[in-house]
Amino acid sequence: MGNTVVVALYKFVTLEDYRELREPLLQCMLDNQVRGTLLLAEEGINGTVAGSRAGVDALLGWMRADPRLADLDWKESFCDKPPFLRTKVKLKREIVTLGVEGISPTRRVGSYVEPADWNALISDPDVLLIDTRNDYEVRIGSFRGAIDPQTQSFREFPDYVREHCDPARQRKVAMFCTGGIRCEKASSYMLEQGFDEVYHLKGGVLAYLEQVPEAQSLWQGECFVFDERVTVNHDLTQGSHVMCHACGQPVSAGQQQSALYRQGLSCPHCHDRLPEKTRQRVQERQQQIELARQRNQPRPLGPGSGEASSAD
Incomplete structure (x- = not known):
């Protein structure tokens, strides 16, 4: 079991002051060295974050101190290295985008x-x-x-x-x-x-x-997850898939053996349909990733970065 705690959380609850919650929530994440992305909307909160046991517990304690989030539920898993590189709190119209007006789990749910x-x-x-x-x-x-x-x-x-x-x-x-x-x-x-x-x-x-x-x-x-692990196995350990940074599609272990797969550049899903401009862009991005790795810096974000925390 790794020492990085990954927490996936959400709650549908009316947060009329969600805009005012953004800065103190972000500061709590920064103070406790918790990375990942949380989404705030009037209909609630959603996201996936990761950090040390103490850091994650402090963040969850801060959120649950709000009576509206006192019964906040979450799922935990573990990994060897932080699956997120940045700390974000975003304001949204919906915490998960269905795009249909008037649908509210706080009023009616299965x-x-x-x-x-x-x-x-x-x-x-x-x-x-x-x-x-x-x-x-x-x-x-x-x-x-x-x-x-x-x-x-x-x-x-x-x-x-x-x-x-x-x-x-x-x-x-x-x-x-x-x-x-x-x-x-x-x-x-x-x-x-x-x-x-x-x-x-x-x-x-x-x-x-x-x-x-x-x-x-x-x-x-396996089960797809919205972080750098890409997938998890039944025991919630990291799975065998990787993310193609060119098209953002998950690539299986078998597909990684294909001649069409080049790390950071192409995969069987996109090799034959990538526009030349996109191909040049991902090549430049892969060079930036390699340079960042050599300097021990966070890698640049891109289409398949795994930095998403919710599923639209």
């Missing part, structure tokens, strides 16, 4: 399902199981029998529901995502669309992998 009860639910043949994550995440791993909406961003999820789901035929719907935030908001949307029984995995896939023994697991593959 039924939470504990990881221990998830297998029984999704084994029910009458349950429609939907993976609310993006297509590149689903490609890496998913639950057995789950439907892949083939969305490239969470904004596309409402279109998928309108075109492919019918509340008159599919009365029971179960959804999941990485940490729980997307499927929670999706459940609110599904209820607004007239679906009667809507369930979502509490804590997301990360909570399931942590709590359900691998021998009993219905999860197949």
Whole structure:
């Protein structure tokens, strides 16, 4: 187990003063040497951060001192080196972008399902199981029998529901995502669309992998995460995928053996379709990364930097 604590957290809660919260929250992160990105919006807080045990505990304690965040929940994992290079607190319209006005999990939300009860639910043949994550995440791993909406961003999820789901035929719907935030908001949307029984995995896939023994697991593959680890295994250790800095797509261990894969420059997903200007840009960026590594400096950000903390 590594000595860097990685914390994924979110909470849907009304924060009318979210703009005023930004500076003190950022200062708390800086004071405790916690890196990563937190998103603040009127609908709540979301993000992934990492630091020492003491630093992370201090940040969580500061947040939970606010009565509105007193019951804040989070998932922890560990790694050998810091997965984030910078410390950010961003102000947003939504803490996860669905792009549909009037959808609020603080007013209406589906039924939470504990990881221990998830297998029984999704084994029910009458349950429609939907993976609310993006297509590149689903490609890496998913639950057995789950439907892949083939969305490239969470904004596309409402279109998928309108075109492919019918509340008159599919009365029971179960959804999941990485940490729980997307499927929670999706459940609110599904209820607004007239679906009667809507369930979502509490804590997301990360909570399931942590709590359900691998021998009993219905999860197949690795799980994509929004930091430099790229993916995690069932035991939440770092997985085998790396990120292509040219196109931002995860690259499997097998694809890394391809002649089309060049670290920082191309991968089988993008080798034959990269515009020349993009190719030149990523080559320059890779040179900057190598120079930063030699100087022991933070590497420059780019399309596949892993610095995202939420999933749009």
